[in-house]
Amino acid sequence: MSDNCCIVLDRLVEGAPRPEDFRLERRPLPEPGAGEMLVRNLFASVDPGSRGRLSGRASYAPPLRPGQVMEAQTVGLVVQSDGGRFAEGDLVAGALGLREFAVTKGRGMRRIADWEQPISTAIGIYGTPGMTAYFGMLDVGQPEPGQTVLVSAAAGTVGSAAGQLAALRGARVVGIAGGAEKCRYLREALGFAGAIDYKAADDLADAIGETCPDGVDVYFDNVGGVILQTALGHMADGGRIVICGQISQYNREGTAPEGLVDPHPFIYRRLRMQGFVVFDYADRFEAARREMRGWIEAGRLQFREHVLDGLERAPEAYSGLFQGENFGRGLVRIGELA
Ligand SMILES: NC(=O)c1ccc[n+]([C@@H]2O[C@H](COP(=O)([O-])OP(=O)(O)OC[C@H]3O[C@@H](n4cnc5c(N)ncnc54)[C@H](OP(=O)(O)O)[C@@H]3O)[C@@H](O)[C@H]2O)c1
Known part of the structure; x- marks a missing residue:
């Protein structure tokens, strides 16, 4: 040493x-x-x-x-x-x-x-990413049974946990991820109702429309940019957008940010959008970890x-x-x- x-x-x-x-x-x-x-x-x-x-x-x-x-x-x-x-x-x-x-x-x-x-x-899963999924999805997104939840970077650390937590609340979950292997994992291992390979999709808007035919009640956004704007066009009435991360924009400093260019759907769909910082929930982390442990040990939450x-x-x-x-x-x- x-x-x-x-x-x-x-x-x-x-x-x-x-x-x-x-x-x-x-x-x-x-x-x-x-x-x-x-x-x-x-x-x-x-x-x-x-x-x-x-x-x-x-x-x-x-x-x-x-x-x-x-x-x-x-x-x-x-x-x-x-x-x-x-x-x-x-x-x-x-x-x-x-x-x-x-x-x-x-x-x-x-x-x-x-x-x-x-x-x-x-x-x-018991650290910051797991806590981010827990509080971002359950406290901010608040999915309800039967609702459609769309998650981006869905095969990632935060996204995969967030999607599974929404499913545990009884929601129908669709993930967006890059590549066939990640999409297969979302459908077959995690039981998502649908998975969109955004790198291969000819038209992302069509793909969201096909996998979320009743519209999106909760969009959990890890990426921002074009995917956020496209998801916005598919929100259901009264939908909620959780701004968790904007990874598609992190390397674009000094250039005009991409993303929300047309907020009109917020009006006629009566939408809400909310960002959050996970550390604001620090006094509840211990309780969240214990709850996550139960789901993990029961095989209901994978990572x-x-x-x-x-x-x-x-x-x-x-x-x-x-x-x-x-x-x-x-x-x-x-x-x-x-
Ligand atoms: N609000 C908070 O308090 C908080 C706390 C922690 C993390 N976060 C945010 O949560 C998000 C996810 O973090 P994580 O740790 O779970 O990361 P991660 O999902 O494990 O890794 C990042 C993934 O993002 C996807 N990605 C990268 N560039 C992209 C692009 N240009 N467009 C679309 N997808 C892209 C990639 O997956 P693909 O192969 O699918 O492209 C990559 O595997 C990040 O934005 C992070 O900043 C927020």
Whole structure:
């Protein structure tokens, strides 16, 4: 244990992120001070939402500067604790970034439960993406039995969980995803009523019309852009649009955003649209995790993980998110527990 591999931002990102926008650096192993812990990270996530911090412009979080460690959610083992919040040997989830070791006071971190298995689920289905699906669909979308729910990036981490949660509420769920394999998974493994391959569809509007003949009561939007505008044209009276993410727009800074160009349907269809930030629901995460656990253990809620081995593969994993290369929660394995 002499040094600490980290993935740092090499240069500000323009357009789609590329692996060359990052570099691997070896830094000295940090030492915990009083009230701090040294954590050895085992898994780290790659998240589309991080894109907003990589262009040097302020968003809801301050921009990352070249030379700074790339942000990521992490699951790790406390290897040293100098009176820190957690004890040596505890498995903890947090956001310690793409690095092997981190010193932390433990703010915003939690000890993961024994039943969060595999442990990577602590930053997947039991972590931010799972919570985003839960609160975005159930609190904001509020699907009702028999209603039609349309989800974009539906084979992704948030989308696949959001669609299944709507189905658990008795809704008829249709997913939009890129590629035949992802669409087959939505129909055959997750039991979605329909799946649209937006990369292959000749006409997305026709495809939505055919799969949602009674209109869309809840559209759960992970992508924005043209797909959002097209879905808007198929909303049913009184429908709700949940703005969860806008991944199709994240690489378009400096160009005119695509998306809603004609809000007319909001008037004659009496629609509502609402965005949300998952962390606003933090005081309810524990209860949501327990409910999700019940569904997962009963085989009623499934999830996939897309794990690349080695911290050095994180830049590849991250840029792959924007090409749809991940099929499940995007993760890198940094080390083994033993
Ligand atoms: N509101 C919140 O608090 C909150 C919290 C967490 C995440 N989010 C958002 O939730 C969304 C999903 O996140 P996630 O972690 O679950 O990611 P993910 O779905 O696991 O990965 C991203 C997926 O998006 C799809 N995609 C990429 N570029 C696209 C494009 N131009 N057009 C259409 N689809 C595209 C790809 O799937 P295909 O192969 O299907 O194209 C890709 O696999 C993101 O927009 C994220 O920012 C919001």
